[in-house]
Amino acid sequence: MTDAVETGSTSAAQVIAEARHGHVPQVELAGARFNSLNGQGVIVTGGASGIGADIVRGFAAQGCAVGFLDRDEAAGKALAASLPNAHFQLCDVTDVPALQAAMATLIARLGGVGVLVNNVANDDRHAFEAVTPEFFDERIAVNLRPHFFATQAVIGPMRERGGGAIVNLGSVSWKNKTLGLSVYATAKSAMSGFTRSLARELGRDGIRVNCVVPGWVMTQRQVDLWLDAAGEAEMERSQCLRGRIVGTDIAHMVMFLAADTARMITAQEFVVDAGWS
Numbered sequence: 579m580t581d582a583v584e585t586g587s588t589s590a591a592q593v594i595a596e597a598r599h600g601h602v603p604q605v606e607l608a609g610a611r612f613n614s615l616n617g618q619g620v621i622v623t624g625g626a627s628g629i630g631a632d633i634v635r636g637f638a639a640q641g642c643a644v645g646f647l648d649r650d651e652a653a654g655k656a657l658a659a660s661l662p663n664a665h666f667q668l669c670d671v672t673d674v675p676a677l678q679a680a681m682a683t684l685i686a687r688l689g690g691v692g693v694l695v696n697n698v699a700n701d702d703r704h705a706f707e708a709v710t711p712e713f714f715d716e717r718i719a720v721n722l723r724p725h726f727f728a729t730q731a732v733i734g735p736m737r738e739r740g741g742g743a744i745v746n747l748g749s750v751s752w753k754n755k756t757l758g759l760s761v762y763a764t765a766k767s768a769m770s771g772f773t774r775s776l777a778r779e780l781g782r783d784g785i786r787v788n789c790v791v792p793g794w795v796m797t798q799r800q801v802d803l804w805l806d807a808a809g810e811a812e813m814e815r816s817q818c819l820r821g822r823i824v825g826t827d828i829a830h831m832v833m834f835l836a837a838d839t840a841r842m843i844t845a846q847e848f849v850v851d852a853g854w855s
């Protein structure tokens with residue numbers, strides 16, 4: 579079903595060196611072909627930058643019609659313009675009616691949807707004792723609530739086409755007990771329960787629901803905001819594998835789960851963390 583051809587030539591040592599100089603390591607798509615994805619409608623939330631953008635690029639390379647929504651208009655327009663069949667919808671996902679309208683627009687533009695990737699999040703650091711009810715609600719409004727309502731928007735169209743695949747993005751941050759992320763980590767841990775309960779709810783409709791759990795992924799934002807010498811040392815100590823995880827590594831797993839390669843896989847978590855957790 580798949581024809582995996584390794585084309586990436588970037589060595590682990592090169593990847594580490596690039597990350598240390600403040601750049602995001604570049605790793606090519608592996609060249610795997612997922613025949614069942616060709617021509618499918620795919621929606622990615624928060625797809626304008628970071629891991630989401632790599633997921634958008636991955637599906638576009640499979641011949642999918644990819645719709646993605648984000649609040650970053652400049653990045654979203656630039657990404658859509660660089661790809662053959664990609665549709666960007668400006669949307670702040672904390673506004674649920676706006677999210678519902680954006681999902682309906684994208685589904686119409688794609689002519690249906692077979693895959694939803696619930697990727698949007700915000701991992702800004704916060705001190706536990708400084709969290710106010712307003713801040714708590716705002717974090718949940720980006721890290722949990724949109725996943726629920728974006729999913730609600732696709733199940734009708736997925737049922738109509740006889741099934742589909744939903745992939746939720748979790749995080750190892752809560753498994754690794756990362757400091758300064760209490761609300762974010764609580765919301766990311768909820769991806770596990772959301773995944774498992776929906777898998778049961780939707781399985782009889784042929785809709786599979788899985789969760790991809792990334793380790794520390796070297797996006798531009800991570801390199802610019804959080805990567806420092808202590809972080810480098812932590813990755814050296816805690817990862818089993820040398821090298822750095824990049825968005826393409828997450829996109830590979832997401833595509834495997836969205837495609838017929840995962841035909842009988844649902845309600846599961848797949849950790850991509852170089853062996854950290």
Ligand SMILES: NC(=O)c1ccc[n+]([C@@H]2O[C@H](COP(=O)([O-])OP(=O)(O)OC[C@H]3O[C@@H](n4cnc5c(N)ncnc54)[C@H](O)[C@@H]3O)[C@@H](O)[C@H]2O)c1
Pocket residue numbers: 623624625626627628629630647648649650669670671672696697698699700701720747748749750751766791792793794795796797799800
């Ligand atoms: N980068 C990592 O190390 C890492 C680790 C574990 C899990 N994850 C998970 O992977 C996913 C992607 O992570 P990332 O690092 O690429 O995130 P990111 O913060 O770099 O990008 C998220 C995207 O969502 C968009 N966005 C943020 N708030 C929005 C809003 N209110 N409305 C619309 N769009 C909004 C941003 O503009 C951005 O394009 C997330 O679910 C994250 O929790 C990331």
